[in-house]
Amino acid sequence: MVLGVSGGIAAYKACEVLRRLTETGHEVRVVPTEAALRFVGAATFEALSGQPVRTGVFTDVEQVPHVRLGQRADLVVVAPATADLLARAAHGQADDLLTSTLLTARCPVLLVPAMHTEMWEHPATRDNVALLRSRGVVVAEPDSGRLTGPDTGKGRLPDPAEIVDLARLLLADRDALPRDLEGRRVVVSAGGTREPLDPVRYLGNRSSGRQGYALARVAAHRGAEVTLVAAHTADLVTPAGVRLVRVGTAEEMxxxxxxxxxxxxxxxMAAAVADFRPTALVEHKIKKGERDPEPLELTRxxxxxxxxxxxxxxxxxxxxxxxxFAAETGDxxxxxxxxxxxKLARKGCDLLVVNAVGDGRxxxxxxxxxxxxxxxxxxxxxxxxAKSRLASTLWDAVGRRLGRQ
Structure with a gap:
């Protein structure tokens, strides 16, 4: 893999992207721009990747690196991709090792933008993004949040875990992120609801919400407007470009x-909704006693x-x-x-994903x-x-059906 890094303040996050990629067993060659090395030194990238770091085309000329890197790569990721990098890539410039690699790559290419909101929204950048996408390049959606200085808005680099998840998805299936959901609005539920017994205890389940978050993430990068209704997933990072609605109980969901x-x-409906809840909430913590507790009354x-x-x-x-979604165990x-x-016949929905659960599944x-x-x-x-691969498979089916309507 080639990890390109262009010259923005978010370049420091590329170190975490690199660490995660190498820990999953990939050989990663980092190709920064000269500007990127003003934010993160070459020694850091070399130590994390175990590979030499070069920026120009006149080093190791006998190995023709400006051609060979792109030819041999299984995936090229650029994170962050600045407005300048997007412009140079869109117009085929090859004035350093990174842009030369982009021009020779025939593998999937993932560009992950990071810049101020005004730069992301500028017509020139929007045109460059559209041109790149029309050529099959995957340009990820930037996140919203704190930018450089006091500014906030869209243009923040997505979480490194999300970037690595997208990279894994493209390695498994280079066609997993088409822009086939542009103009569509989708709603996804995630996580497991909890039904309070008292101020401390609850009835719930083991759902982490990861599948629902993967569904929301992949839909957003395929162009959809996504709302994610999530129950008890505080340890998960909201996917870039996704609107989050938090809930707790089944009634709230x-x-x-x-x-x-x-x-x-x-x-x-990917959430695991509790089937039952207590008929009454005990206002105080239920204490242990010498006698057995009263039977717990539940309602559906x-x-x-x-x-x-x-x-x-x-x-x-x-x-x-x-x-x-149906999480099932056999008998x-x-x-x-x-x-x-x-369950499909009983519920009457259009599609149903059936998962076997238990024993770490x-x-x-x-x-x-x-x-x-x-x-x-x-x-x-x-x-x-990966759960993102399942998400892509599902959105393929949804996209085909929406296209026929």
């Missing part, structure tokens, strides 16, 4: 989803997925596609896939697998891989 789903092109929580489908069928909700008489088929891990079932009877296995 129900209200948020019904409000946000109206008018959406696609609604994806709303079925949010089924309610979304019912509201659409009744004309109360305008949503093009509704997608569900001696019924397989995980059979449980998923029954699906929950609280970075990878996933399963089956994608459709209301028209089609069934497709989803091979084991």
């Amino acid at each position: 129900r209200s948020a989803m019904l409000a946000e789903a109206d008018g959406a092109d696609a609604v994806v 929580n709303p079925d949010i997925l089924a309610e979304l489908v019912e509201a659409r069928e009744a004309g109360k909700l305008d949503a093009s596609l509704i997608v569900g 001696p008489r019924t397989t995980v896939l059979d449980h998923g088929r029954a 699906a929950f609280e891990v970075d990878d996933n697998a399963g089956w994608l079932l459709a209301a028209d009877g089609t069934e497709n296995p989803i091979p084991y891989g």
Whole structure:
């Protein structure tokens, strides 16, 4: 892999990107611009990568590095990519080692912009981004937040973990991030709801929210306007370009989803919603005593997925596609896939992703697998891989169906 670094203050974050990439076993060659080395020294990049660092085309000329690096790379990532770098890449300049590498690369190329909001929004930058994307270059969406000095706005470099996740996705599938969701609005739920028993305890589940966040992240980088309704995922970083709505209980998620789903092109219920909640909340911490505690009385929580489908069928909700998730375990008489088929028929959604859970699968891990079932009877296995890969597979199916409408 080639990690390009251009000359912006966010160059220091490239060190974390490099560390994460090398820790996953990739051989990474860092190619900074001269300006980048004014922010981070070559020694830092060399120590983290174990590879020499060069900026110009007149070093090691006999090895023709300005051609060979691009030819041999499986992926080129530039993070940060400044407005200047985007302009030079868009217009085919090759005046240093990094731009020469970009011009010779035939592998997937991921450019991760970082700049002030005014620069990102300038017509020249927008035209350069559009031109690069039209050629098949993946230009990621920048994040919003604190910029250099007191300024805030869109143009912040996404979290290094997100950049590495996108890199892994493109290594697995170079066509995983098309801009096929531009102009679409999608709503995704994530995480596990918690139903309070007392001020300390709750009923919940093991969902980390990683799959829902991967769905939101991939949709945003495919051009969608994304709202993420998340329950108890405080340890996860909000994906770049995604609007976050935080909830806690099933009732809170129900209200948020019904409000946000109206008018959406696609609604994806990836959250693990608690099936039951206590009939009453104890106002004080339940203490241990000599006697056994009183039996816990529970009541059923709303079925949010089924309610979304019912509201659409009744004309109360305008949503093009509704997608569900089913975390299942098999039993001696019924397989995980059979449980998923029954749930699809019962819920009435358009698509259903079925995951086998337990024994370190699906929950609280970075990878996933399963089956994608459709209301028209089609069934497709989803091979084991990163949760972002599953997300891309799902958005492929959603994009095809939205394209036919």
